[in-house]
Amino acid sequence: MHGDLQVLGRAVKQAQYRQHRALESGLSAIGATLAQWDALRAISRSPGASARALAAETFQTEQxxxxxxxxxxxxxxxxxxxxxxxxIEHHLTPSGEQVLKAGHKVADEVLAGCYRALSDADRRTLLALLQGLIAEDA
Known part of the structure; x- marks a missing residue:
């Protein structure tokens, strides 16, 4: 059984790694990194948030x-x-809003490619399964 779980864990990690590489490559075309774009997304979702809250939202340390x-x-x-x-509160500037918007376009294209092998139903199932795993930790 543990062998199957290790294979599953590695497959999830491989999919994540491929997705991150593709996003990094696409975002570099607009002059941003994945970490920068993720931070812009977090600030956009929670304008005025503290560094502590944004660090948690972006899976980083506060430092x-x-x-x-x-x-x-x-x-x-x-x-x-x-x-x-x-x-200290964090807010996007108009320039940051533009980078965020451009990043959304890149991400939509990149992620469509990453998940192209899955049908819409399979994507919904995968999302539900992953959300179930995440909810267990909450």
Whole structure:
């Protein structure tokens, strides 16, 4: 049984790795990395969020996200504003909104290619199965 689980785990990792490589390649054409675009998506979903919340949303440490956010600010894609107490809020700039929008187009094309071998029904099933696994951790 453990052999089958290891094969399953490796297959999930291979699919994720292929997806990430394809996204990195596609996003590089618009001048962004996957980590940058993921951070822009997180900020767009939660404008004004703290670095701690955004780090959790993007599966990074707070320190790593802080470094990334600093680069996004330097590129003019994100703006940091004072919040309550010592909290720093993160917001997209108009330039960041443009990169995010371009990234969505790239991601749609890339992901369509990654999952082209699956029917719509199979994609829905895969999504439901993965969401079931994620819900177990919550």
């Amino acid at each position: 790593a996200f802080g470094t990334l956010a600093g680069r996004l600010v330097a590129q003019g894609w994100v703006e940091r504003r004072p919040g309550h107490g010592r909290r």
